[in-house]
Amino acid sequence: MTALLLAVLASATLSLVLKLSESRDLDRYAVTAINYMAAAGGALLMGGRLRAPAPGSAGAIFEALGAGATVPPAFGPSWATGWGAVTGVMLFAGLITFQLAIRAHGVGLATAMAKLGVLVPMILAIGVWGEHPRSVQWAGIGLALLAIVLTNWPTGGDRWRDAVRPALLLVLVCVGLSEFSSKVFQHHGHAADKPTFLMLGFGVAGVIAWVVVAARRRRFGWAEVGVGVAVGVPNLYSIGSLVDALQSLPAAVVFPVFGAATLLVVQLAGIGLFGERPDRRGWAAIGLTMAAVILINL
Numbered sequence: 001m002t003a004l005l006l007a008v009l010a011s012a013t014l015s016l017v018l019k020l021s022e023s024r025d026l027d028r029y030a031v032t033a034i035n036y037m038a039a040a041g042g043a044l045l046m047g048g049r050l051r052a053p054a055p056g057s058a059g060a061i062f063e064a065l066g067a068g069a070t071v072p073p074a075f076g077p078s079w080a081t082g083w084g085a086v087t088g089v090m091l092f093a094g095l096i097t098f099q100l101a102i103r104a105h106g107v108g109l110a111t112a113m114a115k116l117g118v119l120v121p122m123i124l125a126i127g128v129w130g131e132h133p134r135s136v137q138w139a140g141i142g143l144a145l146l147a148i149v150l151t152n153w154p155t156g157g158d159r160w161r162d163a164v165r166p167a168l169l170l171v172l173v174c175v176g177l178s179e180f181s182s183k184v185f186q187h188h189g190h191a192a193d194k195p196t197f198l199m200l201g202f203g204v205a206g207v208i209a210w211v212v213v214a215a216r217r218r219r220f221g222w223a224e225v226g227v228g229v230a231v232g233v234p235n236l237y238s239i240g241s242l243v244d245a246l247q248s249l250p251a252a253v254v255f256p257v258f259g260a261a262t263l264l265v266v267q268l269a270g271i272g273l274f275g276e277r278p279d280r281r282g283w284a285a286i287g288l289t290m291a292a293v294i295l296i297n298l
Helices: 002-023 028-045 058-065 078-103 108-127 137-150 168-189 189-215 222-248 251-274 280-297
Strands: none
Touching: 002 028, 002 078, 002 108, 002 222, 002 251, 028 078, 028 189, 028 222, 078 108, 078 189, 108 137, 108 189, 108 251, 108 280, 137 168, 137 251, 168 189, 189 280, 251 280
C-alpha cells in the first residue's frame, strides 16, 4: 500500500508542477524536453530497480500490464523500432495538450480528462480486436461519456459551439492514443523488443520537443530546467512505484485507486494551492470521472 500511495503522490505532483509552470508562463516545450532527459537519466542511474526507464502514462501502463502479456508476438525488432517512433509522437502530443488544458481550464479538469483517456484504447480495442468490456466497464464508459458531455454543456446564453472546450477534448484523445500505442505493442510486439520500443518512444518524444524549442528560438533559463527536472522525477517515480504496487496488490485494486486518488489529490491541491474553484457542473464532472475511472479499471 505504501508503494501505491507513493505512485499517487508522484502522479499528482507531476500535474501540479505543470500547473505551476503554466502559471509562470514558462516555455512548455523546453519543460517537456528537459522532463524526458531528467526521467531517462534518472532511470539509467536506477536501472537495476526500475525496468521502465521513461516517463509518460503509456510507458507506465505498458510496463505494468504488458510484462505478463500472453498474446503471441507477430512482428519483430524493425516493427518495434518504427512503432516506438510513432509512439513518441503520441507521447509528445499527450504531454503538450495536457499542459495547454491546464492553462485553459485548470489542473483539476485537465487531469480528469487525461484520466478519461482510458476510453480511447478501450473503444479502439473493441473495433480492432473485438474485445468486449464487462457490464461494469460499460457502466464506467457511460459515466465517462456523461462527464465529457457535462464538461462541454452550454450554460446561460452559450451556444454549443461556444461551450465546447477543445483543449480538454484534445488531451483526452492524445493521452488516450498514447496509451493505445502500448496496447498495440502488447498485442503484436515481442518481450525482447520492449527496451527498443520504450527507448524509441521516449527518445523521439524528447527529440521532437527539442526541435520545437530550436525552431521557436525562444530562450529558456534555469526556471525551465528546474521545472523540467521537477516533472521528470515524479514521472519516473510514478512508474516505479506503480510497478512495485502491482507486485504486492492485485491490479483490480491498484488501477482504480491510482486513477481516482490521483484525481482527488490534484483537485484538492488545486483548490488549496492555486485557488481553483470548480462550479457545480465542474464538481459533478470530476465526480463522474472518478467513478468512471474506477469502474473501467475493475
